[in-house]
Amino acid sequence: MCRWIVPADLAAPIQRDDPGRSTDLMGLSAMPAPLLFQKIVPVDDAQVALTRMCLAGTSESLMTYSLTLRARTDLVFASLLANASSKRHGRCEDIARELHAHLLKRLERLSCAFERVIREFVGRGGAFHSIWGVLLEQYFQNAIQLGGLYVDVSNDTVVVTKPKVEILPIEVSGLVNVRDIAHFRQMAERYWGATIYANHLVPSLAPLLPMISASPGRLQPGLQSACNYMIELVCRDGFRQAEDWLRDGPAPPPEIAAAVLAGVPPDLRQRVGDGGRGEAVTACREARGAGFQTDVGWRNKRVMDYLRMMKFWQNSS
Secondary structure, rough: OOOOOHHHHHOOOOOOHHHHHHHHHOOOOOOOOOOOOOOOOOOOHHHHHHHHHOOOOOOOOHHHHHHHHHHHHHHHOOOOOOHHHHHHOOOOOHHHHHHHHHHHHHHHOOOHHHHHHHHHHHOOOOOOOEEEEEEEOOEEEEEEEOEEEEEEOOOOOOOOOOOOEEEEEHHOOOOEOOOOOHHHHHHHHHOOOOOOEHHHHHHHOOOOOOOOEEOOOOOEEEEEEOOOOOOOOOOHHOOOOHHHHHHHHOOOOHHHHHHHHHOOOOOHHHOOOOOHHHHHHHHHHHHHOOOOHHHHHHHHHHHHHHHHHHHHHHHOO
16 A cells, blocks of 8 residues: 655655665665656666666575565554554554665675675665555555566565565566556545545645545545655656646545545645545646646645644644
């Protein structure tokens, strides 16, 4: 599940992907290709060769090491929920993010032989970063890419009886990148049981967060999608697909609109009497005209508005 958002200068700048972050943290060169945050690095001939050269014969070690890190991550979350299955269910993103962050710290110190293997692999140009996408066209999933390998360290968070860790070649894992807003909507409807509406309620955020989801009994109605991947995706085409959805997509019904607006500060709400559709579409056109799709400062201001909205909602509930 993808539901987190932080300012770009605290995460990944627009037009730069997580592989650069991972390797920079280890004092190594960044990946050269400008990829979306958490996008799967293409497994080209170079990645295949590096995976074979550095990681061949390490499958057992990689599984053992991953399970060790997962056990440590489980302890981090052990105090959050009382029920054992609840600790895992729906926490795919939390587990994967915590484990990946911890692994990056360990790779700075190299405390075991297998960490030296990973560091050498990355130093030679091997892809190593967190990834997020659609798995088997059924649900959103977070994992770690290690060259040509898909390392799912939260494999039991949808079906809790599954093994905790799954390692597969990426091409057979079934994980694909989210292609566009339509693909995201399709998966949100399928995975969350959500209905997706156009965000006419908070026009200033509509270029980056053009959708509103409502999933009764599962997720509170709210703006989508508040994660760096999707924000960078809508920036890529200058907010054109966001504009199309805001122009043509259905407005939220009154009860959904009321639930969302209860968590929106007055200064962020629509100002005109057309329900906000025209204002939201205009916001996309004006942002594109001003070149805001590549303006990290503008993006960060909108992100801070979103975080302010989340705080407002918490204080109001």
